[in-house]
């Protein structure tokens with residue numbers, strides 16, 4: 001490429017950047033006006049954001065990928081919303097956890113993330129209105145349900161308003177660039193399980209595996225002691241300046257965690273939604289089958305079914321069910337009516353847009 005050709009492309013980019021800049025601020029001006037119309041009320045509209053993301057992906061003709069376009073618009077909306085009012089998002093800290101990455105993936109970098117010591121505390125600060133939303137892990141493709149989040153959802157007044165799907169890559173982190181003299185490996189219990197085959201194959205049996213409250217905490221501990229390593233992701237490695245001795249050590253190559261965002265407001269339908277419920281069956285034969293039959297009768301698809309001990313009686317269970325569609329729309333509305341008649345207890349945890357990015 002000649003210098004002249006290079007210059008003409010760069011001139012074109014400079015001119016386009018001026019236009020993009022003007023357009024971005026024009027967009028932000030409309031978001032601000034919408035904020036004034038909302039009059040300090042509910043600013044974050046998950047259903048609208050999901051529609052904007054789905055629309056730009058559909059309109060995109062490249063060469064940028066749909067994923068890149070969605071990520072860019074995610075950040076544009078995050079910045080526009082922060083002119084109305086920046087949102088505070090509580091998550092299981094410390095900084096650098098996958099929960100923080102999920103919060104940023106869903107709300108963008110203009111949101112303020114608030115690290116909490118536990119998932120319980122993250123729910124509590126939102127319940128006490130000291131933060132706007134909580135983002136909490138609910139299930140992992142390798143390890144299954146995150147029991148604490150499910151238990152908290154049974155009793156919280158908060159409603160699910162969104163889901164975040166995050167690919168989880170784990171790395172073995174250490175302060176030194178070799179495997180010699182590692183005596184302990186720290187990580188969250190879920191991550192130790194997600195990498196246990198790799199650990200069996202690659203580290204001597206005498207290396208102790210110690211579960212701690214989060215991966216970021218594991219990275220922090222390993223950053224203080226060269227005889228220790230940690231299993232954690234990129235954000236934690238960066239946060240604590242750790243070296244990656246081995247990358248992507250998760251046993252399951254598609255290791256993915258699903259997180260939910262919860263806040264005080266209910267979300268209206270976006271056109272592509274899910275409804276999450278928890279219910280309990282009466283303790284008698286065929287009760288679970290009876291509970292699920294309204295779904296089949298109304299042609300509603302179930303995307304998840306999970307049982308947990310109810311904590312109120314021995315060998316009694318509650319069932320967490322996700323169904324396709326929004327709770328305010330037929331046929332989900334009809335299904336919920338039928339379930340309320342049959343189940344001993346039903347709580348709609350929230351109806352929310354299916355993850356777009």
Ligand SMILES: C=C(O[C@@H]1C=C(C(=O)O)C=C[C@H]1O)C(=O)O
Pocket residue numbers: 030031034043044045046048049052076077078080081
């Ligand atoms: C501008 C609005 O407020 C927020 C910002 C949005 C955006 O930038 O497109 C979309 C939804 C809201 O979270 C709106 O409600 O339309």
